[in-house]
Amino acid sequence: MRRSLLRLGASSATHVLPPWPPPSYYNGGSSSKASNFQSTSAFSSNSRWVVVTNSLPPPEWVEPFNDVSDIVSSPQRFDPSPWVAQILNLLDGSPQMEPNLDFYCHKFLIKLSPNFVAYVLKSDDLRGKPETALRFFSWAGKQKKYHHKLECYVSLIELLCLCGDLDRIRCVVVELKNMNFLMNSNAANCLIKSFGCLGMVEELLWVWRGMKENGIEPSLYTYNFLVNGLVNSMFIESAERVFEVMEGGKIVPDIVTYNTMIKGYCKAGKTQKAMEKFWDMEGRNVEADKITYMTLMQGCYSEGDFDSCLSLYQEMREKGIEIPSHAYSLVINGLCKGGKCMVGYAVFEDMIEKGCKANVANYTALIDSYAKCGCIEEAMKLFKRMKSDGLEPDGVTYGVIVNGLCKSGRLEKAMEYFQFCQNNRMADNAMLYSSLIDGLGKAGRVDEAERVFEQMIEKGCPPDSYCYNALIDALAKCGKTDEALALFKKMEKEGCDQTVYTYTILIDGLFKEHRNEEALKLWDMMIDKGITPTAASFRALSVGLCLSGKVARACKILDDLAPMGVIPETAFEDMINVLCKAGRVKEACKLADGIVDRGREIPGRIRTVLINALRKTGNADLAMKLMHSKIGIGYDRWGSVKKRVKFRILIDI
DNA sequence: GTAGGGTTAG
Numbered sequence: 001m002r003r004s005l006l007r008l009g010a011s012s013a014t015h016v017l018p019p020w021p022p023p024s025y026y027n028g029g030s031s032s033k034a035s036n037f038q039s040t041s042a043f044s045s046n047s048r049w050v051v052v053t054n055s056l057p058p059p060e061w062v063e064p065f066n067d068v069s070d071i072v073s074s075p076q077r078f079d080p081s082p083w084v085a086q087i088l089n090l091l092d093g094s095p096q097m098e099p100n101l102d103f104y105c106h107k108f109l110i111k112l113s114p115n116f117v118a119y120v121l122k123s124d125d126l127r128g129k130p131e132t133a134l135r136f137f138s139w140a141g142k143q144k145k146y147h148h149k150l151e152c153y154v155s156l157i158e159l160l161c162l163c164g165d166l167d168r169i170r171c172v173v174v175e176l177k178n179m180n181f182l183m184n185s186n187a188a189n190c191l192i193k194s195f196g197c198l199g200m201v202e203e204l205l206w207v208w209r210g211m212k213e214n215g216i217e218p219s220l221y222t223y224n225f226l227v228n229g230l231v232n233s234m235f236i237e238s239a240e241r242v243f244e245v246m247e248g249g250k251i252v253p254d255i256v257t258y259n260t261m262i263k264g265y266c267k268a269g270k271t272q273k274a275m276e277k278f279w280d281m282e283g284r285n286v287e288a289d290k291i292t293y294m295t296l297m298q299g300c301y302s303e304g305d306f307d308s309c310l311s312l313y314q315e316m317r318e319k320g321i322e323i324p325s326h327a328y329s330l331v332i333n334g335l336c337k338g339g340k341c342m343v344g345y346a347v348f349e350d351m352i353e354k355g356c357k358a359n360v361a362n363y364t365a366l367i368d369s370y371a372k373c374g375c376i377e378e379a380m381k382l383f384k385r386m387k388s389d390g391l392e393p394d395g396v397t398y399g400v401i402v403n404g405l406c407k408s409g410r411l412e413k414a415m416e417y418f419q420f421c422q423n424n425r426m427a428d429n430a431m432l433y434s435s436l437i438d439g440l441g442k443a444g445r446v447d448e449a450e451r452v453f454e455q456m457i458e459k460g461c462p463p464d465s466y467c468y469n470a471l472i473d474a475l476a477k478c479g480k481t482d483e484a485l486a487l488f489k490k491m492e493k494e495g496c497d498q499t500v501y502t503y504t505i506l507i508d509g510l511f512k513e514h515r516n517e518e519a520l521k522l523w524d525m526m527i528d529k530g531i532t533p534t535a536a537s538f539r540a541l542s543v544g545l546c547l548s549g550k551v552a553r554a555c556k557i558l559d560d561l562a563p564m565g566v567i568p569e570t571a572f573e574d575m576i577n578v579l580c581k582a583g584r585v586k587e588a589c590k591l592a593d594g595i596v597d598r599g600r601e602i603p604g605r606i607r608t609v610l611i612n613a614l615r616k617t618g619n620a621d622l623a624m625k626l627m628h629s630k631i632g633i634g635y636d637r638w639g640s641v642k643k644r645v646k647f648r649i650l651i652d653i
Numbered sequence: 654g655t656a657g658g659g660t661t662a663g
Contacts, residue, residue, distance in 0.1 A: 189654080189655095190654090193654080193655075196655095220655085221654065221655055222655095223655095224655045224656075225654095225655060227655095227656095228655070228656070231656095254655095255656080256655050256656050257655090257656085258656085259655095259656040259657075260655080260656050261656095262656085262657095263656065263657070289656095289657095290657080291656055291657045291658095292656085292657085293657085294657040294658060295656075295657050295658090296657095297657090297658095298657070298658070298659095298660090301660080302659085324657080324658065325658085325660095326657085326658040326660065327657095327658085329658085329660045329661090330658085330660065332660090333660060333661070336661085359660090359661095360661075361660055361661040362660085362661080363661085364661035364662075365660085365661050365662095366661090367661085368661070368662065394661085395662085396661045396662050397661075397662085398662090399661090399662035399663070400661070400662050400663095401662095402662090402663090403662065403663055404662095406663090429662095429663095430663080431662055431663045432662090432663080433663085434663045435662085435663050436663095437663095438663075464663095466663050467663085470663080
């Protein structure tokens, strides 16, 4: 039909148009509708009626239709879309043709009616053409003896909804509100669906009120559309309330309502609530389906809760619910990210066994995980298998391979793959370069790392903070601190963000060269820039300070961090550790006493560190005393608090 | 006629 329409539209001039108006129209449409196909053909050829469709028009064609519904429901199932399309082509191509539309309507024997207008607005030809639709709508509205009905607006809004055209919909809604139509259930459902899709809550509630005022009972679909609409616009609590109303009413929530609500909780990051809703289902005799599980798994996955993801998957298996390939991917990725590559691989094999084909992302995730677990051989085997499986590794796969090889010290192999990427004009990105720079730097091949850095600039790939950090680290670790600082300055000049890692590397490097004041200056600069320190960055600072005998200063800086909401959990532990390692047991003990004085407990492992350090430095008595002492709160065997013992070490030294 | 599928890298 589409083909014939194009021919009609494109070459109508070369065809002979029917006499206008057609003879039957002259008869006021009163001639018999029973005209059979033969007679139509005869009539057509006699009157030079050339029809350019592949399917011949039905006998009804020669009759003036009263309405589009006549055509659609005709026994021949006559499809008027070519004619509709031609009208729209005209509108689309030349706005000045508007006045002729009336003529075309007559030509196609279609009477302009609200049903017809609604029909046209629903046609595929208007998909993605809001302008044309609106022009048609407003043209129709201006015609004599024609008035839009509610359904016309509904269709227009549905269409604009598909285009995501919020502003235009709002304009249409303003007009619609002024029309004061009587709401009906079908229109209300459609409107709630449309407004819900776009999260237009105000309009949604306007329809809902309209329904109430007109005594229209919401159906299950209405409720579900409403809940979906509220959820899509993140009105989770409102959705919750509708859900509660349903639970207490005649129309109880079904699987779709539950799934929608679960989706809402997941979207809002309330995974726990989503799980509760899921558990509720059982008691309400609503069976969870694959959508329920998928929604929950997706939610858990994006929260980083891979364990729940896995147990949901296992539950699906136990229940015999069909497992979509995306579910396998989530589970495999989750396991890979959690460092459980073996289990991930088992699921992967399971997936293949169940008939789901593995994809590039599945393989890549597994390769990465194996490489990160130190099983580079296994990773390379998977890489080989992937290729023999007919899958073409992508930029990410090569990124993972190059990084894995670098981290395992197989730099020559990594460079081979890097070269392969370059030759094949793929994945020439900062990620590949940073892996390589880091690998070379860690292997002490700093000159080469620098060359790679230069090379990327020459190739027009600007280094990002990862590349800078990798090279700065390489330089700082081999004592080229000034070069590292020069790069740090260059970073700022080039507009590349200096991160907490950049500062950590440099602070560490400066302390190692006993350039304490410079290191402290960098720390302050970092804080001033609003960069949140990490545990690692504080460790670099505190270790440097402790080893230069400034334990109190480190403690002071730590205290200053607390109001900023930064509390490095292992700060004291790290400091005591480093002091003990350096044989400065007295300072370590003093720090421990200070911690106890603040009313905090010393963890068992730190006590062990202290005990060993005391023994090593010839303070066996003190070590014994510390071993037998109780620090923190003691409990008796009935569980009640027995005593609180504070043991201060230095008093006895 | 309603509900799920931004999956992989430094």
